[in-house]
Ligand SMILES: O=C(CO)[C@H](O)[C@H](O)COP(=O)(O)O
């Protein structure tokens with residue numbers, strides 16, 4: 164069967180009202196989100212703390228069938244593979260910067276039944292992550308410095324996306340940080356197909372239209388190629 168690239172929108176719940184994590188997540192799914200992007204920060208790899216596997220497990224208890232991606236902004240991603248698999252995570256996306264043996268982490272994630280995402284910060288070259296594409300299912304190109312929602316989109320990161328799309332036509336390429344209706348065209352033409360968007364969706368008074376608009380923009384760019 165031929166594999167086709169698909170436009171997918173994964174809202175980040177980072178800037179949502181986290182006292183209502185389940186309600187906010189379900190609302191995003193009801194409004195057409197394709198998956199949930201759960202930002203996990205350890206206060207060490209990035210200067211912020213969010214949530215860990217116990218919270219993800221509780222959310223999975225209430226939301227049985229959605230695709231959960233955890234964006235692991237942590238210094239020791241290997242440490243959380245088993246707990247996150249046990250919590251019901253579908254894709255484990257980790258930053259390669261602090262990791263000595265990236266291959267081993269990719270293998271362990273697969274062994275534990277999850278898809279593998281490899282992520283790079285804005286200062287990391289695309290060549291650094293290209294080495295691991297054969298061991299992974301997706302590459303995440305950060306479009307802000309990881310750590311906080313609501314930051315300004317870094318357009319210069321699109322060079323990396325363009326390079327990857329040119330060389331890997333069917334690779335899932337995700338962008339994350341400052342993405343919304345005003346920056347989506349840029350991501351779509353560069354070749355990203357998995358779109359994380361936090362503030363722009365959470366703050367929208369019509370989440371369904373915002374999600375639909377971004378998905379249509381990305382799908383049209385895919386169809387053109
Ligand atoms: O990983 C992240 C920050 O490190 C978040 O996923 C990202 O910032 C999404 O939020 P926004 O769309 O508001 O930038």
Ligand SMILES: [Fe+2]
Nearest residue numbers: 175202234339
């Ligand atoms: Fe993220």
